[in-house]
Amino acid sequence: MKKHLLHLTVSLTLCAASLSAYGANAPQVTVAGALGAPVAAPGRICLDDAGGIHVADVQQRGVLSFDGSGRFLNRIEVPGVVRGVAWNGGRLLVSHDRQVSMYNAAGTEVGSLSGYDFQLPSGIASDAAGNIYVTDSKRNQVVSFAPTGALRYAFGVPGSQGGAFNFPTGIAFNQSSGELAVADTLNHRVQFFDTSGRFRRGIGSPSAPPGPLSFTYPQGIAFDYTSGTRLYVVDTFHSEVKVYDLSGTPRYLSTIGSYGSALGELMQPGEAAFDGRGRRLLVADAGRVTIFGIDGDGAPSAGTGGALLDPVPATVSGRTLLLSGSVPAGGRVSVSVGVGAAGEGAVSDGRWSATATLLPGQNLVRVSAQWSGGSDSATVAVLCTAAAEGRDGSATDAGGAVSGGSTSGSSQQGTATWSYPGGGDCHHTKGGGLVCRDR
Numbered sequence: 001m002k003k004h005l006l007h008l009t010v011s012l013t014l015c016a017a018s019l020s021a022y023g024a025n026a027p028q029v030t031v032a033g034a035l036g037a038p039v040a041a042p043g044r045i046c047l048d049d050a051g052g053i054h055v056a057d058v059q060q061r062g063v064l065s066f067d068g069s070g071r072f073l074n075r076i077e078v079p080g081v082v083r084g085v086a087w088n089g090g091r092l093l094v095s096h097d098r099q100v101s102m103y104n105a106a107g108t109e110v111g112s113l114s115g116y117d118f119q120l121p122s123g124i125a126s127d128a129a130g131n132i133y134v135t136d137s138k139r140n141q142v143v144s145f146a147p148t149g150a151l152r153y154a155f156g157v158p159g160s161q162g163g164a165f166n167f168p169t170g171i172a173f174n175q176s177s178g179e180l181a182v183a184d185t186l187n188h189r190v191q192f193f194d195t196s197g198r199f200r201r202g203i204g205s206p207s208a209p210p211g212p213l214s215f216t217y218p219q220g221i222a223f224d225y226t227s228g229t230r231l232y233v234v235d236t237f238h239s240e241v242k243v244y245d246l247s248g249t250p251r252y253l254s255t256i257g258s259y260g261s262a263l264g265e266l267m268q269p270g271e272a273a274f275d276g277r278g279r280r281l282l283v284a285d286a287g288r289v290t291i292f293g294i295d296g297d298g299a300p301s302a303g304t305g306g307a308l309l310d311p312v313p314a315t316v317s318g319r320t321l322l323l324s325g326s327v328p329a330g331g332r333v334s335v336s337v338g339v340g341a342a343g344e345g346a347v348s349d350g351r352w353s354a355t356a357t358l359l360p361g362q363n364l365v366r367v368s369a370q371w372s373g374g375s376d377s378a379t380v381a382v383l384c385t386a387a388a389e390g391r392d393g394s395a396t397d398a399g400g401a402v403s404g405g406s407t408s409g410s411s412q413q414g415t416a417t418w419s420y421p422g423g424g425d426c427h428h429t430k431g432g433g434l435v436c437r438d439r
Contacts, residue, residue, distance in 0.1 A: 023247030024228030026254035027294045031264035032280060033326065035070055035289040037312040037378060042284035044123065044170075044220070045273040048087045048105075053273075053282065055289060056085040056094065063094055063103075068278070070291075072378065076107040086124035088132055089147060095121035100134055102149065115151030116143050123171040123221075125180065127195050133171055133180060140165040142182060142197065155197030160187050163199035170271065172221040174246070176229045183218040183233070190218055190233055203233075203250050212242070212252035220271035226279055226295065232256075232272050234283065239266045241283060256281070256292060263326075264290065287311035309367050309378045316358060317385050323367065324353040331371030335402045337363050343402030357401040358384040 040059035047053060051068030056078075063076040063085055080097035087093075091110065092103040100113040100121050119138035126132055130147035141156040142165075156165045170183035179200060180193045189204030204214045220234030220241075228247040235242060239259040245251040257266040267286040274281055274294075281292040288311045309325045323345070327333055333345035333352040338359065345354035345367075356365055363384055368377045 024230050024245040028296055029256050030293040032291040032293040036309040039288055042289055044084045044271045045282055045284050046086045047273055047275055051277050054085050056082045076103055083122050084124045088126045089130050093124050111149055113145050113149045122169045125171045125173045127173045135168040135171050137167045137169055169219045170221045174223050181221050183221055185218055188215045222272040222274040224274045234269045234272050236268055236270055241272055315383045315385055319358045319384055321356045321358055326350055327352050327369050328371040331369050333369045336366045344404050346404035355403050360384050
């Protein structure tokens with residue numbers, strides 16, 4: 001049964017009041033918006049030094065970059081299957097296929113991590129000194145590199161005992177304790193290590209039943225230092241993010257999200273990143289990145305708080321495309337296709353919708369919004385795979401047509417399935433996350 005967002009917010013507020021004497025409080029959570037198109041199948045997320053957002057996207061075959069307000073900037077094309085992304089000293093680190101490449105701010109490849117034979121590199125993190133840590137999911141190891149990209153060491157063995165791994169994925173560095181947190185996915189737990197690879201402790205157990213201190217399929221990890229030290233763990237198969245207090249002994253605080261496709265609900269989340277400047281939690285999910293405000297903040301700035309375009313499919317089998325999104329009160333939205341004239345979207349209670357008529361082949365759909373004190377725009381490419389005649393038997397005008405409507409929503413994203421070296425036991429979900437069988 002779905003949990004309504006209003007009920008979730010109320011329960012978290014009460015929990016925060018009752019636990020305030022013990023360390024970090026449970027966060028007060030609001031739904032601040034989402035990053036939609038051109039996001040298609042987001043995997044991992046990172047933030048750069050300026051607050052920019054970078055999303056590894058399987059279907060887009062690269063990394064999508066946004067400014068801190070959520071405005072799309074560019075796409076960095078990455079060969080093969082892109083998995084992880086991290087920011088390190090002015091460079092973007094991207095794991096793909098059997099390597100981790102380094103890109104500069106302009107999106108040009110400037111090198112790669114060397115000295116280790118990766119089998120399935122996934123999550124990436126950096127410590128305070130700029131050293132780099134990468135999880136190799138198939139080799140069940142965490143590999144450390146110097147800031148230059150040279151190999152330092154690797155740690156981990158296959159198994160279920162403390163310090164061993166069974167398909168590690170997400171990794172993050174705790175600035176407060178100086179520890180690494182690793183999502184030991186198929187052991188259903190999160191493990192903590194010092195930066196030399198010595199095991200410290202863990203949360204969860206392969207034999208533990210589902211509950212506050214256990215996981216089904218943990219993949220994403222993020223830290224929040226605004227109220228003590230909070231740990232956010234993304235549990236993909238439970239469609240939720242669990243929150244823990246790390247001020248002392250790890251202690252469960254609350255859960256964010258529940259299963260569903262509405263804004264604020266989660267389908268198959270795979271990663272989270274915490275924006276300390278805006279106090280926002282960004283969660284990669286099926287077809288979008290959901291933005292949660294934390295502790296009353298997270299109010300989106302210009303752009304993110306403007307017109308947000310809900311996820312749009314890359315391919316449409318007919319000429320009709322339903323578009324929708326959000327816009328501030330009193331805002332107006334116009335949509336155009338190709339060189340066609342712009343049409344007005346229907347706006348009601350902060351939501352807008354429109355129906356666009358496409359031409360055969362690729363179409364560029366442009367959305368623009370204006371409101372008191374701001375504006376926003378977005379462009380998305382859609383491939384129309386089948387043409388249909390108009391009601392009078394004629395083709396549409398150049399660039400298609402747009403009309404307002406009351407129907408909102410988005411089409412289902414496809415599933416990208418890939419083969420990996422050494423076996424075919426893993427695949428990417430439509431949300432961009434990895435799903436693998438126990439071996």
